[in-house]
Amino acid sequence: MERRDFFKKVIITPLLTPLFLAAKKRKSGCELYLIEDNPEEFFPLILEELHNYIANYGHSFAFLNSHPHENDLGRILSQRGLTYVQTPIQADLTLSFSPLHEKTLPSFTLVKEGKIWDIRSRKLYSLWREMNKNQRRSSCLTIASFKSRQSHPFSGKYVSVYKEGSKIEMISLQENVTKSYRTRGGKITLRVKDGKAWVPESSCRHKICLHSPSVSFAGERIICVPNHFLLEIKGSRYIDTSIG
Known part of the structure; x- marks a missing residue:
């Protein structure tokens, strides 16, 4: 799916407004948008490849709202050493779910510092093709929000x-x-x-x-x-x- 079409589908999703407001309060550094009915199948590899864009995921995660694949996603993050916390504002990584207004082809993208990053390169491009090989349409949008980490300035010499x-x-x-x-x-x-x-x-x-x-x-x-x-x-x- 092209980036323009991707965000047309995302923006018209009615439940996103409160989720965006919650993310604003957390001052997210970047957000991963994943359209896929079974996000747990693809989320691990995407997360693994994000090291080029996100230096550190942090140590804790939470869910902003109820997610149909909450148990599977939570298990994946726990295996990576992150600890579940009940209060989203205290979490380094939060996940949220929203059903799309209409089904569309699976895809993913990253928004960092207000810019849309096409991260479909190397392994992730192969993953994107695998997601779309059957032209199966999805209605599940998962948003992973990574907390902004301000770098502290060092005194010069x-x-x-x-x-x-x-x-x-x-x-x-x-x-x-x-x-x-x-x-x-x-x-x-x-x-x-x-x-x-x-x-x-x-x-x-x-x-x-x-x-x-x-x-x-x-x-x-x-x-x-x-x-x-x-x-x-x-x-x-x-x-x-x-x-x-």
Whole structure:
């Protein structure tokens, strides 16, 4: 089934509204939508292959509402080391059931960070073909919601200074220092103190970098475009505190 048709079937399902509201309260990181009358036959392999999208399922699961295959799905999750809890808001993974308004071909998809991910690749593409080989239509929609896990920022150790795209210096955040640099746009000053780095002076026309909050965590950076100047605290991902 095409992604557009998949969500046409899902959206017109009348019981989904309260389930979506419940999921909002839990701040789900992503949701797996599975249309299949016997979800327990395909759920284990799909769950196994989701490691490319979900680093950790957590340690507990719950059901938002009564599911016709609750016992089988619960057994599968228990075998994977998850513990059943009665309160959904305390669970890392919740499952819910809704009958579709009309039967449709079996399929599955993942919604993560507001984007629809087509996860039918390699093993899962073969699984999807197996689900559809008999053209048997299903009316059971199972939604697995994975709790959002916010990553805690790590304090940085060094701030790297770049000018004209080249790294010119690396300064420990434990130092107490003020340095000025000549740039294409004039001059810019870096201040490092108490584990933080910021720009107290700049001759650039926008002055956005001048009013930027300090950076101290891995991945944070300040970019001054007119001066072709960049402050960066090394991290696996980067957050632009200001671009100006």
